[in-house]
Amino acid sequence: MRWGIHMFLLMSLLGCGPTGEMAGPPVTGTVYPSPRRATWMEEVRVTIPWTSRSTPAAKLAEVPLEVRTEPAPSGAGSVVIFKVPDNFWGGPQNFEIVEGANRVTGSLTVLGQTVFEQPEPEALAVIQPSVPDSGFEQKIADGGLRVVPFSGGSKSVPLGGRSGPCAGRLVRVARDPARLTSPVSIGALLERLEQSGGSSVVDVDGVLGIDPVSGHDLDPTILTDPSPNTKPINARTAVKARQGSNYTGVGATIAVVDSGVSNLTGLTLRSGGADFVNPDTPNPLQDEYTQGGVVVGHGTAAAVLAAHATYGIAPGAGILPIKSCDKDGKCRLEAVIRGICHAVAYAEKNPQEQLVLNLSLGSDTPSEIVYIILKDALMKRGVNGISVVAAAGNDWAIRSSKSGVLHHFPASFGGNRGLSVRREPGRSMAVLKGLFSVGAVGDYSGTLRVSGFSGQGDFVDLVAPGERVLSLSPAGSPREYTGTSFAAPIVSGAVAVIRQATSLVPLTPEALELAFLANYTNPTTLGAPEEAQGRGLLDLTRAP
Numbered sequence: 001m002r003w004g005i006h007m008f009l010l011m012s013l014l015g016c017g018p019t020g021e022m023a024g025p026p027v028t029g030t031v032y033p034s035p036r037r038a039t040w041m042e043e044v045r046v047t048i049p050w051t052s053r054s055t056p057a058a059k060l061a062e063v064p065l066e067v068r069t070e071p072a073p074s075g076a077g078s079v080v081i082f083k084v085p086d087n088f089w090g091g092p093q094n095f096e097i098v099e100g101a102n103r104v105t106g107s108l109t110v111l112g113q114t115v116f117e118q119p120e121p122e123a124l125a126v127i128q129p130s131v132p133d134s135g136f137e138q139k140i141a142d143g144g145l146r147v148v149p150f151s152g153g154s155k156s157v158p159l160g161g162r163s164g165p166c167a168g169r170l171v172r173v174a175r176d177p178a179r180l181t182s183p184v185s186i187g188a189l190l191e192r193l194e195q196s197g198g199s200s201v202v203d204v205d206g207v208l209g210i211d212p213v214s215g216h217d218l219d220p221t222i223l224t225d226p227s228p229n230t231k232p233i234n235a236r237t238a239v240k241a242r243q244g245s246n247y248t249g250v251g252a253t254i255a256v257v258d259s260g261v262s263n264l265t266g267l268t269l270r271s272g273g274a275d276f277v278n279p280d281t282p283n284p285l286q287d288e289y290t291q292g293g294v295v296v297g298h299g300t301a302a303a304v305l306a307a308h309a310t311y312g313i314a315p316g317a318g319i320l321p322i323k324s325c326d327k328d329g330k331c332r333l334e335a336v337i338r339g340i341c342h343a344v345a346y347a348e349k350n351p352q353e354q355l356v357l358n359l360s361l362g363s364d365t366p367s368e369i370v371y372i373i374l375k376d377a378l379m380k381r382g383v384n385g386i387s388v389v390a391a392a393g394n395d396w397a398i399r400s401s402k403s404g405v406l407h408h409f410p411a412s413f414g415g416n417r418g419l420s421v422r423r424e425p426g427r428s429m430a431v432l433k434g435l436f437s438v439g440a441v442g443d444y445s446g447t448l449r450v451s452g453f454s455g456q457g458d459f460v461d462l463v464a465p466g467e468r469v470l471s472l473s474p475a476g477s478p479r480e481y482t483g484t485s486f487a488a489p490i491v492s493g494a495v496a497v498i499r500q501a502t503s504l505v506p507l508t509p510e511a512l513e514l515a516f517l518a519n520y521t522n523p524t525t526l527g528a529p530e531e532a533q534g535r536g537l538l539d540l541t542r543a544p
Contacts, residue, residue, distance in 0.1 A: 026101035033095075035187030037212070039111035040086040042185045045079050048097055048104055052078040056099040060085070060108065061404040065095075084110055089399075090364035091407030110404065111186060112365040114214045120175070121186035122148060123193050124334060126168040126209035126369055127156065131200040133171075140173060143196030144180035145189070148172040151279065159341035162348045164376035165209055165369070166341035168202045170334065172213070186212050204372035204380075207429055211370075216336055216363040218259060218289065218298050218329035218485060227452060231443040232480055233465040235305055235490050238448065239538045241313050247544045249314025249496035251503060252354040254306045255343035256489070257336065258299030258361065259329070260287040261321035262474040266309035273321040274342045276335040287474040288327040298329065301471040301481045302360050306489035306496070311471055313493025313540075316500070318353075320346055324361075331361050333369075340373050347377075347386055354499035358492040359390040359410055360485035366409040371429055374410060378434040383506040387499065387513070389436040389492040390414070391484035392455035408455045411437035415459025434509030436495065436516075440466025440487040441526065441537060448525060450532045454484055460534040461513070462521050464490040491538055494520060501544040 027050045034045050048056070051071075058065040058080060065082040072079050080097055090112025096105045115121075127136050133155045137147050147155050149172075156169040173193055175184050184192070193210055194201075202209040235241075253270055260277075263269055263285045275282035289298040299321065307317040324339035325331035340357065347355040357377070377386040393408030414435040439454040441463045451467045466487030468480045498516055507515065520543060523536035 026103070028102070029104050031097070031104045031106045033106060033108045035185075035191045037109040037111055037190055038084050038185070038187035040084050040088060040113070040116040042084050042187050043081060044084060044108060044187070045081050046097060046106065047072050047077055047079050048102075049077045050099070050102050052080070052099055054099060056080055056097050058082055058095065058097045060095045061093040063403045084108070085403060086116070087402050089402045089404040089406050091366055091405065091409065091412065093404045109366065111212055111214070112363065114363065115186055115212045115365060118186070118213065121184065121189045122172055122174045122213040123189055124211045124213055124337070124369060125171050125173060125193060125197065126159065126165055126202040127171055127200050128202060129167050129169065136171065136197060136200050139200055140193060140197040141176065141179065143192040144176055145173050145192060145196065146176035148174050157338070159338060160345040161341055162345070164344070164380060165202045165204060165373045166344045166376070168209065170337060202372065204375055205430075207368055207372050209369045209372055211333060211367050214333050214363065214365055214367070216331040216333065216361045218325050218331065218361050227442055227444065227467065229445045230468050231446070232468045232470055233443050234470055235311065235465050236313065238443070238465045239313065239490060239494070240541045242540060242543055245544065247497050247501045249307060249317030249493065249500055251352070252314065252317040252356060252496035252499050253320050253346070253350070254303070254314070254317050254356045254358055254489070254492050254496055255320040255322055255346065256299050256303045256306070256358050257322045257324050257339040257343065258302055259289040259297070259325040259327070260284050260299050260323040261303045261319055262287050262297065262300045262476075264300065264304070264308070264472060264476050267303060267307065268318045270318045270320045272346055274339065275323040276338045277323050277326050284321040284323045289325070289329060290327050295474060296479065297474040298325070298360070298485065299323070300474045301479070301486060302358060302489040304471045305469065305486055306358060306493040308472065313490055314496040317493065317496040333367055336361065337367070337369050337373065340370065344373065344377055344386065351384060354496065354503060355386045356492050356495050356499065357386050357388045358489050359388065360488045362391060362393050362408045362411060364407050364409070366407070366413070368429070370410055371413055371432070374413065374432055374435065378432055378509045383508055385434065385509040387434065387436070387495050387509045389438060389488050389495060391488040392437050392439040392460050394453040394455070394483050396455050397453045406455070410435070411455065412457065412459045414461060415457055434513045436491055436513060437461045437534070438484060438488045438491045439463040439533065440484045442467030448537060450526060450528045454532070456531045458531060460531060461517060462491065462534045462536060462538055463487065463526070464538040494538060494540060494543070497543060
């Protein structure tokens with residue numbers, strides 16, 4: 001008994017409990033991973049503020065992780081090391097590390113499948129217009145990195161804008177094997193680029209214009225069998241668009257960043273479109289999007305639903321065709337960035353036109369370059385800002401096919417997810433105000449319901465017809481289209497109408513979104529939860 005008492009006193013003096021845990025109050029807090037963005041099977045390190053005496057339990061989006069620990073280099077705390085599991089959804093995923101009563105949490109941005117499949121990681125960055133190419137090359141050389149020339153040999157590509165991120169130049173960066181002999185992971189490459197070249201990179205409220213080379217996709221559901229018992233939908237009828245109104249979107253331009261837009265009768269195409277898919281033979285008026293060996297089109301169908309004389313919600317609006325996606329529906333991030341900046345530059349050159357940007361594309365991996373461009377367009381230009389409409393995605397029905405929380409960007413930038421970006425307080429990706437994120441509904445035996453594939457979450461603002469919607473192919477033939485890609489342009493057309501109606505008292509994109517959702521949605525029609533329908537079905541009964 002005396003020996004037991006002595007042992008208890010000795011352990012107390014050493015500051016340890018009988019289980020080997022540190023005495024004192026539990027340690028809790030927020031921790032930051034390194035790298036903060038990582039792809040499948042990439043190693044991540046997290047410093048915890050206590051000395052680990054066993055193996056902590058760790059989870060990423062509720063998925064248990066295998067971890068190991070080592071002492072922290074500073075001597076205070078420990079480092080927990082784990083690998084990102086494969087087959088994981090991209091985007092911000094919360095993690096927790098628990099050991100006894102101690103618990104810390106954080107957020108890791110998972111870089112999805114398109115990044116994982118790259119044999120040699122590369123990054124994109126938007127550099128300040130005042131920074132010469134040679135100066136940027138010298139900076140990143142210290143980090144063991146090099147500039148990769150674009151096709152044609154140029155080391156940087158101007159984005160064409162007069163101000164904001166689009167006034168910068170796009171560069172491509174990779175490991176320099178002469179300085180870094182061993183391969184680096186994409187997360188490590190991004191961190192090296194931030195550290196060595198960050199001062200030369202465009203920065204919007206602490207978010208740097210740096211991304212992995214990746215891509216977005218067009219909705220893949222055009223030829224998918226529609227849900228049972230669904231009927232074709234006439235968009236104008238379904239959203240109760242007013243016939244014979246004086247407000248048809250006249251004076252507004254809808255920029256369609258997509259697979260191109262065919263020059264069909266009934267569409268008013270603005271001059272000044274662009275093709276970032278075929279630089280040698282550019283033709284933004286050629287929509288070659290193909291499924292099952294058939295040219296069905298994508299951008300054309302979207303443009304028709306937005307502004308066609310017969311099918312469109314805003315028949316008086318013009319269409320600015322911008323091709324950023326190829327015939328297979330693949331949209332390289334570089335082409336998407338250049339396409340969005342082309343729309344921004346068009347708005348700067350044509351301030352008399354009310355520009356609406358339609359993005360019927362997306363990815364589970366967030367682009368921080370796209371984020372800062374959209375933030376500038378939405379929130380930094382006042383009443384000269386650009387309204388943005390994005391499709392909510394079509395993966396909801398297969399969300400369980402991968403682990404983690406399903407995201408769809410850029411639509412998810414409108415959600416309340418608090419995407420972690422920098423360690424400094426307040427340096428984070430705040431919600432983009434003024435961004436419309438649009439889900440889809442179908443006609444199920446005469447009743448409109450949210451489509452089973454339509455993306456859900458706190459980012460969804462409203463829903464519109466997106467299942468078996470009647471539109472036109474690039475050849476001008478009537479065809480049914482399915483996907484949130486075709487719900488988004490219906491909302492873009494409605495936004496163009498409201499922008500025309502408010503042109504004498506112009507609104508910021510945020511104010512327009514608030515007024516629009518309050519007046520032109522019906523929350524009672526569908527009986528769906530808010531994460532599925534947002535504020536409800538687009539309803540233009542009260543439109544001017």
